[in-house]
Amino acid sequence: MGLESIRQVFAKTSAARRSAFLPYFPIGYPDYETSLDIIEGMARAGVDAFEIGMPFSDPLADGPVIQAATSTALANGVNTRRCLEAVGELRHRGVEQPLLLMGYLNPILSYGVAEFAADARAFGADGLIVPDLPPEETAILSTPCARHDLAMVQFVTPNSDEARIAAADENATGFIYVVSLKGTTGARESVSEGLADLLGRLRGQTDKPLVVGFGIGSPEHARAINGLCDGFIVGSALVNAARIPGDAQRLAEDIMGALVE
Amino acid sequence: MKDERGKAWDSLPNERGYFGDFGGRFVPEILAPALDELTKAYRESVVDGEFSRRLETLSRDYCGRPTPLSYAQRLSEYLGGARIYLKREDLAHTGAHKINNALGQGLLAERMGKGRIIAETGAGQHGVAAATVAALLGLDCRVYMGEMDMQRQEPNVFRMRLLGAEVTPVDSGSKTLKDAINEAIRDWVTNVDDTFYLLGSVLGPHPYPTMVRNFQRVIGDEARIQIREAAGSLPDLCIACVGGGSNAIGLFYPFLGDETELVGVEAGGLGLSTGKHASRFNDPRLGRPGVLHGTRSYVLQDEDGQILDTHSISAGLDYASVGPEHANLRALGRATYTTATDDEALEALHTLCRLEGIIPALESAHALAEAMKRAPGMSRDAIILVNLSGRGDKDLGTIMEKLGDEL
Numbered sequence: 001m002g003l004e005s006i007r008q009v010f011a012k013t014s015a016a017r018r019s020a021f022l023p024y025f026p027i028g029y030p031d032y033e034t035s036l037d038i039i040e041g042m043a044r045a046g047v048d049a050f051e052i053g054m055p056f057s058d059p060l061a062d063g064p065v066i067q068a069a070t071s072t073a074l075a076n077g078v079n080t081r082r083c084l085e086a087v088g089e090l091r092h093r094g095v096e097q098p099l100l101l102m103g104y105l106n107p108i109l110s111y112g113v114a115e116f117a118a119d120a121r122a123f124g125a126d127g128l129i130v131p132d133l134p135p136e137e138t139a140i141l142s143t144p145c146a147r148h149d150l151a152m153v154q155f156v157t158p159n160s161d162e163a164r165i166a167a168a169d170e171n172a173t174g175f176i177y178v179v180s181l182k183g184t185t186g187a188r189e190s191v192s193e194g195l196a197d198l199l200g201r202l203r204g205q206t207d208k209p210l211v212v213g214f215g216i217g218s219p220e221h222a223r224a225i226n227g228l229c230d231g232f233i234v235g236s237a238l239v240n241a242a243r244i245p246g247d248a249q250r251l252a253e254d255i256m257g258a259l260v261e
Numbered sequence: 262m263k264d265e266r267g268k269a270w271d272s273l274p275n276e277r278g279y280f281g282d283f284g285g286r287f288v289p290e291i292l293a294p295a296l297d298e299l300t301k302a303y304r305e306s307v308v309d310g311e312f313s314r315r316l317e318t319l320s321r322d323y324c325g326r327p328t329p330l331s332y333a334q335r336l337s338e339y340l341g342g343a344r345i346y347l348k349r350e351d352l353a354h355t356g357a358h359k360i361n362n363a364l365g366q367g368l369l370a371e372r373m374g375k376g377r378i379i380a381e382t383g384a385g386q387h388g389v390a391a392a393t394v395a396a397l398l399g400l401d402c403r404v405y406m407g408e409m410d411m412q413r414q415e416p417n418v419f420r421m422r423l424l425g426a427e428v429t430p431v432d433s434g435s436k437t438l439k440d441a442i443n444e445a446i447r448d449w450v451t452n453v454d455d456t457f458y459l460l461g462s463v464l465g466p467h468p469y470p471t472m473v474r475n476f477q478r479v480i481g482d483e484a485r486i487q488i489r490e491a492a493g494s495l496p497d498l499c500i501a502c503v504g505g506g507s508n509a510i511g512l513f514y515p516f517l518g519d520e521t522e523l524v525g526v527e528a529g530g531l532g533l534s535t536g537k538h539a540s541r542f543n544d545p546r547l548g549r550p551g552v553l554h555g556t557r558s559y560v561l562q563d564e565d566g567q568i569l570d571t572h573s574i575s576a577g578l579d580y581a582s583v584g585p586e587h588a589n590l591r592a593l594g595r596a597t598y599t600t601a602t603d604d605e606a607l608e609a610l611h612t613l614c615r616l617e618g619i620i621p622a623l624e625s626a627h628a629l630a631e632a633m634k635r636a637p638g639m640s641r642d643a644i645i646l647v648n649l650s651g652r653g654d655k656d657l658g659t660i661m662e663k664l665g666d667e668l
Contacts (some may be wrong), residue, residue: 028556033601056555056566056567057434057567057568058287058434058439058440058443058554059443060442060446060554061289061447061449061450063447064620069433070435071433074567079565079567080565080566092428103318105287105552106551106552106560106562106567106568107566108551108566109550109551109566110551110562110564110565111565111566112565131289132287132288132289132552132555132597133287134287134288134289134290135290136277136286136293136294137286137287154290155289155290155291156290157290157291157294158291159291159294159295159296159453159454160290160293160294164290164293164294166274168290177291179289179291181451182291182451182452182453183450183451184447184450184451203297223582230498233358
């Protein structure tokens with residue numbers, strides 16, 4: 001549980017000489033029950049950890065696919081509390097992978113940061129990813145996260161300079177989320193060209209696991225970056241696939257297949 | 262500049278962009294380097310005499326500054342109390358105070374070598390100002406505007422297009438200002454290298470609230486001199502409407518160290534009890550501290566922290582958050598914030614039309630409504646200074662719908 005479970009994921013994938021695969025999926029899309037079934041199905045496919053999306057009315061780092069999905073989740077009555085309960089339900093169903101909650105800051109502030117961290121841990125979450133919280137503002141969450149053994153992920157981007165990379169490295173627990181491109185979330189035709197250079201630059205500055213996100217959406221992409229990074233996140237492509245029952249789970253299986261072939 | 266307790270108002274914000282507990286920089290990491298670059302370029306521009314001279318020259322020769330201060334004699338006599346003076350930002354080029362900030366940031370974009378500006382707009386006044394400055398300086402311009410706002414501010418949409426800007430409809434969320442800001446930010450994270458985000462109010466991440474305030478303080482700086490000449494003393498009361506709060510902070514800031522009472526007026530919409538309003542400060546069930554669009558301030562939100570849709574007859578006040586410096590002024594007790602309903606604003610607008618021959622913007626009519634409430638209870642020696650932040654031509658469609666049958 002907690003930070004140790006995340007550490008073990010990267011120990012295992014690194015020993016297997018592959019990158020870890022972390023699907024993102026929002027609670028409440030297309031509806032509450034189905035979202036849990038999809039996550040459970042992906043867990044059975046052997047993915048390494050999850051980013052569990054919590055909806056927010058104004059998701060300004062997200063592209064159209066995740067905007068629409070989280071908007072549906074809100075319309076379905078999903079709120080922060082319900083997302084924490086979903087984590088509990090996933091644990092009850094036997095999902096053992098690390099679960100990192102991904103959500104914007106305001107609903108977490110509204111819940112109360114101390115209460116949120118305590119409840120997240122109590123329901124079985126292992127970490128937190130907050131896209132609108134850069135290192136200079138992260139103190140409000142890092143203290144309660146540390147108290148409850150929750151990872152507090154930090155972001156770096158193609159335009160982060162040395163000082164900002166150092167700040168991310170200093171504040172990150174669990175892993176560093178490497179945004180592979182300038183833009184919002186959403187699958188792209190191919191993996192960002194400058195990614196290898198960016199990862200090389202980061203390796204010189206941090207020992208923490210580097211997990212790439214934004215723009216990755218297919219087994220081909222997975223093959224292209226397998227081994228380059230410690231892990232990668234797929235979000236919009238899975239959400240898109242979920243429009244057809246069974247397709248999100250199948251895409252997750254195909255991506256896992258591409259990593260271990 | 263210090264108040265009677267020796268507090269240095271101009272020492273705010275701190276290095277991290279905080280006005281007391283409010284402000285900060287809550288943005289995706291990709292924007293942080295861009296905000297650092299902007300902060301640096303802005304600081305350099307402040308001490309660059311050439312930049313200041315160019316801004317002053319264009320403010321005078323292009324925008325028509327200083328804008329006049331008008332004594333509203335018939336309105337004052339009608340109300341039978343304090344003497345009411347109007348700071349005539351409606352007479353600035355493009356018809357509102359928004360040009361002050363758009364010109365300042367446009368020159369900064371040019372200085373930083375950014376060939377493209379993006380902007381959000383609610384009422385369309387900031388969008389028009391941004392499009393105007395883009396035409397003046399030869400910059401590409403895209404304006405994001407909620408679909409609902411595009412409908413109710415149609416003339417401004419056409420004005421922006423006429424000026425050469427691309428207007429992009431935003432159909433997500435409530436289709437109003439907050440959604441336009443989301444979309445502008447998404448554009449900025451995608452095109453951060455060559456694009457300047459020309460934010461229209463004292464909102465958003467540091468350094469915007471400070472920078473926009475400093476471009477708007479010309480309103481108060483001018484008015485402070487003008488009212489001394491016209492009335493012989495400083496005003497007893499300054500009133501301005503508050504959406505994001507840029508015209509209000511522009512008026513208030515130079516008076517912070519004075520005895521003058523400062524009152525901001527929020528959109529009361531259909532009334533506070535209906536929940537259909539845009540009052541962040543006066544409905545504690547819905548308005549409480551939170552983080553929206555990069556800054557910590559008062560935010561209209563539900564119990565789960567989701568941002569609420571707002572309502573106001575005036576698109577320019579129809580926003581769920583408010584500038585962080587206002588939240589701090591309120592916390593310190595230096596300014597107070599009240600509301601005017603849609604009906605009160607319309608009534609005030611109609612009164613000013615008939616008594617003074619001025620059609621104010623619906624936004625500014627909220628400030629007038631407060632002046633009309635306060636003036637009768639004050640002495641005839643007392644002075645009220647109202648920021649007439651914009652003209653009402655853009656609102657004629659809405660006004661015709663509401664008042665057409667009476668005329």
